[in-house]
Amino acid sequence: MRNGNLFVISGPSGAGKGTLVRHALSQIDDAWVSVSATTREPRRGERDGVHYFFMDEDGFSAMAERDGFLEWARYAGNGYGTPRASVEEHIARGEQVILEIDMQGAFQVREKMPEAKLVFIEPPSMAELERRLRQRGTETDEAIAERMATAELELSRKMEYDKQLVNDDLESAVAELVGYINEQAQEQRQ
Numbered sequence: 001m002r003n004g005n006l007f008v009i010s011g012p013s014g015a016g017k018g019t020l021v022r023h024a025l026s027q028i029d030d031a032w033v034s035v036s037a038t039t040r041e042p043r044r045g046e047r048d049g050v051h052y053f054f055m056d057e058d059g060f061s062a063m064a065e066r067d068g069f070l071e072w073a074r075y076a077g078n079g080y081g082t083p084r085a086s087v088e089e090h091i092a093r094g095e096q097v098i099l100e101i102d103m104q105g106a107f108q109v110r111e112k113m114p115e116a117k118l119v120f121i122e123p124p125s126m127a128e129l130e131r132r133l134r135q136r137g138t139e140t141d142e143a144i145a146e147r148m149a150t151a152e153l154e155l156s157r158k159m160e161y162d163k164q165l166v167n168d169d170l171e172s173a174v175a176e177l178v179g180y181i182n183e184q185a186q187e188q189r190q
């Protein structure tokens with residue numbers, strides 16, 4: 001059995017982290033993806049406990065206060081956090097635990113667990129990023145502008161991550177991510 005490891009997948013909203021992680025999962029036997037808590041409203045088709053644990057502000061603050069999050073941050077006006085207990089359980093079971101979180105969260109995780117591997121997912125270009133955000137059709141113009149501004153900031157710090165990966169061609173990006181996770185897990189094996 002491999003040792004458990006923590007991988008943080010981060011990068012601009014619309015860079016395609018979710019799709020990438022979904023495809024990578026089927027190629028890594030012992031991978032587990034954490035389900036975050038958020039105060040944002042569910043998008044159409046999103047289910048509680050599957051895509052997110054949807055919480056109100058009071059519930060979210062209470063969980064943050066009792067140190068129930070490994071990390072948490074505010075993004076575009078909403079709270080997002082990684083439930084600590086389940087992440088710790090899955091690492092202890094020897095799994096490759098994957099968090100799909102924003103940049104603020106990624107650096108908080110590095111502070112608390114310096115052995116975590118931080119992966120930055122880069123969109124092919126800013127124009128393509130905007131096109132993907134618009135194509136989703138779920139965000140207002142204002143929300144898209146806010147996400148684009150945040151993306152600029154995130155891109156300026158990409159070299160602080162352990163690994164950078166451009167999500168241009170999905171198949172090769174998935175192969176690169178799977179390769180990186182397996183290689184790191186192998187190195188950590190006792």
Ligand code: 5GP
Pocket residue numbers: 011012013036037040071072073075080081082100101102103104105106
């Ligand atoms: P969205 O609203 O598009 O689902 O997510 C917005 C941003 O929040 C994305 O960059 C996503 O990766 C990030 N995010 C999702 N869950 C968490 C979390 O638990 N913690 C942090 N810090 N960011 C998260």
